[in-house]
Structure formats: C-alpha cells, structure tokens
Amino acid sequence: MAQLSLKHIDKIYDNNVQAVFDFNLEIQDKEFIVFVGPSGCGKSTTLRMIAGLEEITAGTLEIDGVFMNETAPKDRDIAMVFQSYALYPHMTVYDNMAFGLKIRKLPKDEIDRRVREAAKILEIEEYLERKPKALSGGQRQRVALGRAIVRNAKVFLMDEPLSNLDAKLRVQMRAEIIKLHERMGATTIYVTHDQTEAMTMADRIVVMKDGYIQQIGSPKEIYNSPANIFVASFVGSPAMNFIKGSIKGKTFVYGNNVLEVPEMFYDCLKDYDGKEVILGVRPEDLHCESIVSETYPNMKVDFTVDVAELTGHELIIHGNTEGQAIVGKVSARNEISNHQNIKLYMDGSKIHFFNVETEMRID
Amino acid sequence: MFIEFLFDYLTLCIVHICGIIIWVMYMYYLFISNKPIDMTTFELTLNSVIEDEFDFVVYDAYSGHIETGFSISTFLKHQLTLINSDLGQSIKILGTPKLDDLSMYLLKHILKMNSPYHSLADAITISLIQNDEATKQLFLHYFDHVNKELIDSILSFVEHGSNVLLVSKLLYIHRNTMNQRISKFTDITNLDMRDVEHNQLVYLYRLLKDNTNLF
Numbered sequence: 377m378a379q380l381s382l383k384h385i386d387k388i389y390d391n392n393v394q395a396v397f398d399f400n401l402e403i404q405d406k407e408f409i410v411f412v413g414p415s416g417c418g419k420s421t422t423l424r425m426i427a428g429l430e431e432i433t434a435g436t437l438e439i440d441g442v443f444m445n446e447t448a449p450k451d452r453d454i455a456m457v458f459q460s461y462a463l464y465p466h467m468t469v470y471d472n473m474a475f476g477l478k479i480r481k482l483p484k485d486e487i488d489r490r491v492r493e494a495a496k497i498l499e500i501e502e503y504l505e506r507k508p509k510a511l512s513g514g515q516r517q518r519v520a521l522g523r524a525i526v527r528n529a530k531v532f533l534m535d536e537p538l539s540n541l542d543a544k545l546r547v548q549m550r551a552e553i554i555k556l557h558e559r560m561g562a563t564t565i566y567v568t569h570d571q572t573e574a575m576t577m578a579d580r581i582v583v584m585k586d587g588y589i590q591q592i593g594s595p596k597e598i599y600n601s602p603a604n605i606f607v608a609s610f611v612g613s614p615a616m617n618f619i620k621g622s623i624k625g626k627t628f629v630y631g632n633n634v635l636e637v638p639e640m641f642y643d644c645l646k647d648y649d650g651k652e653v654i655l656g657v658r659p660e661d662l663h664c665e666s667i668v669s670e671t672y673p674n675m676k677v678d679f680t681v682d683v684a685e686l687t688g689h690e691l692i693i694h695g696n697t698e699g700q701a702i703v704g705k706v707s708a709r710n711e712i713s714n715h716q717n718i719k720l721y722m723d724g725s726k727i728h729f730f731n732v733e734t735e736m737r738i739d
Numbered sequence: 740m741f742i743e744f745l746f747d748y749l750t751l752c753i754v755h756i757c758g759i760i761i762w763v764m765y766m767y768y769l770f771i772s773n774k775p776i777d778m779t780t781f782e783l784t785l786n787s788v789i790e791d792e793f794d795f796v797v798y799d800a801y802s803g804h805i806e807t808g809f810s811i812s813t814f815l816k817h818q819l820t821l822i823n824s825d826l827g828q829s830i831k832i833l834g835t836p837k838l839d840d841l842s843m844y845l846l847k848h849i850l851k852m853n854s855p856y857h858s859l860a861d862a863i864t865i866s867l868i869q870n871d872e873a874t875k876q877l878f879l880h881y882f883d884h885v886n887k888e889l890i891d892s893i894l895s896f897v898e899h900g901s902n903v904l905l906v907s908k909l910l911y912i913h914r915n916t917m918n919q920r921i922s923k924f925t926d927i928t929n930l931d932m933r934d935v936e937h938n939q940l941v942y943l944y945r946l947l948k949d950n951t952n953l954f
Contacts, residue, residue: 390851391869429829431773448774450827462821464788476825479784 378530378563379405385435395421397587406561412574413584419567455529459536463508470504473522494525514545532564571611583607605735617702619655623648631698636674638724644739656728659705662720675722684712768805769833769846775800819855835859836929841877858936892920897942
C-alpha cells in the first residue's frame, strides 16, 4: 500500500480562478482520509489532481516518495470509485469488473482470479453473470467498488460514491466501505460533502473551504476542538451555537446575561479583557439537568423557546437568549413546550471561544 | 409510411441496405486530452463499449474524432468518466453535428471545462458565460447558409416548445409544410430537432441572436 505526500499544492485554472491554495497533507499507509466541505471548496479538484485527471499548477505530489506530478494517471497505481453507479450497462458484472484489467492486457487467468476474489469479498459472487440493470442500487455500488478492488491499486480514491443512494442504503454502504477498508487496508481518500459520512468513516478528516484547508484532525479532534467558526458550524447537527459577547474580567457578558468563564480559559482569554469574542456551545452541551446546574451554576442561560421538536428520545429546542438565536438538544424526558421561558446550563468544559475578527479558536 | 418514417428519422449520408436507401444522421465526437492518448487502447476500449460501428480518426497524439451514424451522446455523458478511469487518462469529448470552425475552436476550450463530455450547445453556453468573443461570432454565423424563411420557421418552432401543430397554426402553414421545413433544415444542418442537444443548440442560437446587444 502507499503513503502520499502533498506539499504546497495549488490549482489555478486558465481563467486565473484558483481552486486550491497551498494544500499540505501527509497521508500514512492504510489511512482512511476524508476530504469534506461545501460545494466548490476544492475537495474534488484535489482528488482529481491526485488521480492525475487535473494538472497540478504548483507544489509536489509524491506517492511512496516518488514524484508524481508529471506521471500519467494510468501509471499512478490509483483506483477511483465515482458518484453514480458508473458501470457499463451492456456488460455483465463479471465483464464490468474485468474490463479495466483486460485493457491493461493482464492474462485471462489472473483477471479471473482477481474478479472472483473481489466478488467474494463483496459478496456478489452469485450476480457475476447479471447485467447492471438486474441489480439493486446497493449491489451496483458494490460492483463499482469491485472494479476498483480488482486493480490491486496502491491508493483508492472515492469521489462522493454514496451521494446518489437513498438515505437508508447510504448508511448500509457506509458500513460496507468501512468493513472493506479494514479488510483490504488500502490507503483511501474519500471525498464527501456529508459531515456524517466524514465523522463515521475517517481516520482523519480534512475540512476545506474556498480552496483552503481549514483543519486536519481525527473526527474527535474536529468535533471537540474546531479550529475556527467555519469548522465548528460545519460539523455537528444541529450546528454549534454562537453567542457574541465580551470578556469582562472572569466573565463573559452578552446583553444582560453574565456567565462565569471556567478556570481552564483564564490563560487564553487574558488578552481579551474588555474585548468582543464569540462563545460557541454545541446544542447537546446545553442542559436542564440539575447535575450540570450544580457543577456550573454560573453558566446559566435564560432561554425563550420558540419551537420544541420531539425527535423521539431527544427534544430539539429552537429559541433565543438575549435576542441571539440558539438551539438546544435535551432529553425528551424534560417537559418543554413552545413559548416557554426556561433556564439552560452550559457544560463549562465543552464551550469554545473564537476571535471575532479572525474567527479562529482562542486557545 | 415506412419510407416516410425513414425520411423523417435519417438524413445526410446515404447507405444501401437491402436496396433501400436510408439517410443516416452522422454525429462527430471530437476528443482531446492534455496528455498524449494511447490511441490503440482508446479505440479498442470504444470498440468494446460501443456496440455499433464507428470511424476513428486521429489528428495528432492528443486529439481526433469518432464518427458515428447514431448518437452516443447519452452513453458518453454517463460512461466517459468510467472509460477515462479504465484507460487511466483524462479525455474530453465534444459532441457536434458537423466538423466546422466553431467545433474545432471549442475543442481546445473543453479541455478547461469540468465535465468530460459536452454537447456543442453546452460548450457554447459555457464559452459565452466566459465572454468568449470568438465563440459568439462563430455561433452568430452558424446558420448563415440556411435561408431566412427556413431558419425563421425553425426558430419559431423551438420557441414554441417544438410543437409542430402549434407553430404551423401560428405561421399559417399546413403542418406537413412545417414538417417538410424541419426535414429540410435537418438536411442542410445535420441537426435533428427531436434530439435534445440539437434542439438546445437552435434555442441557444435564438437567445443569442435576440440578445446580442447584451453580450
């Protein structure tokens, strides 16, 4: 398998539009990396540059220490899985899987061995003689994966492979891809705009926006220590709440509400006394329970409920505090109704502070 | 009825099958890559994935065209990414009804466009969005060889949802006359008005012609 090294990669199109800016990333052997970000953030462009389908304007791409910028896509030993089931409609499953190897002129025995081995891994042995139209969406996507597996490539690139599937099947295929990665151990780069896919599948996530890397980290790091407001708001559903206020001594003041800043933030906020900052708190870190109110009695938020949505075991409460809209996620055991005034308590160990101007995390 | 059907469907090049003269609508698929293409493997691959016969013409190491007597636009739209992945190349294709200056000009432009396959109408639209003056000028003269009455009838036809009955009423002509004009237009331009891509091309021409002052 393979290690990838991307150093100072830029992509500038002929019309001077820059799609990717100074992209730096070291990918370890067998790692599962997910590029995530909104449409147009440069994630697919980066993937296509790794595949060799787009020219690299500046910077270097190395696979296992070998300079790859000028190498033709076919010589990069990379297999790609695309959006939409991407199969030849008139060929059988077997022929679809074998086709890439046939045009590389591999011996028939070898092709047969690889196709049957991949079919076994993907549990599609009984469908080998069927044509794609006789398969379900999930089965077709497995065949598409099979086409990549038979290549025995060093690196797997997956460009939103589940985005055309319905929600239920997507969850199922997500698990299958994780299992497949564990079994094969291939270095994999997976592009998605779906933060749930990123969080559930990745060893490390690369969050991108407007062509720039915003943060690289494990799903836990990205969730618990977002580097800036964009990452904080992009990951998590419902998104993190942001409350604008200012630091006054050891307190955070917004409107008439005063919160006591937990001791762990004293050091990093010492330069912000009297200045505006943004406090970030995830909906699930707002609580009604007495255990939190007893631990953080001075982290009280007066909350006016606009709408309370019952999702089953949870209650999503939309409302505002001091005129700033926030969302809370509390246990459905709490009796909360629309237009009610309640008190919520922030878990002081889970709050974040961001610089108003740079929008970067303060720590 | 059968002959009428054939005439309705097929134009331009004549082939003889069992003594019946059939007009065949030719399509050209111009291809280009920014890296040299392994032409032998590319042709072999196309032979395996396109079930009918086609001509394969190479211009240089980077480009050429595929000539077919049938449309493979939908196929290419869906399968070109897959073909590129099997070939390990990044080939882009422009589907066009004729090998003219505009198509040859746009061939180089599609290299910079995102999708691997573009119809002529797609490529023109993207170029116009990019304010490409040469595309605008070439396209404004695209139907110069078609007489005014004929092109006006066809523009009305596309403007009114390609509805023969409706447009023949509006133009005070018999629907057969309108059908004949459409066939004549197809003869002259190699554009089949039932083909969405071709229809879009004429519609785009109408929009450009009516709004030239905006560009």
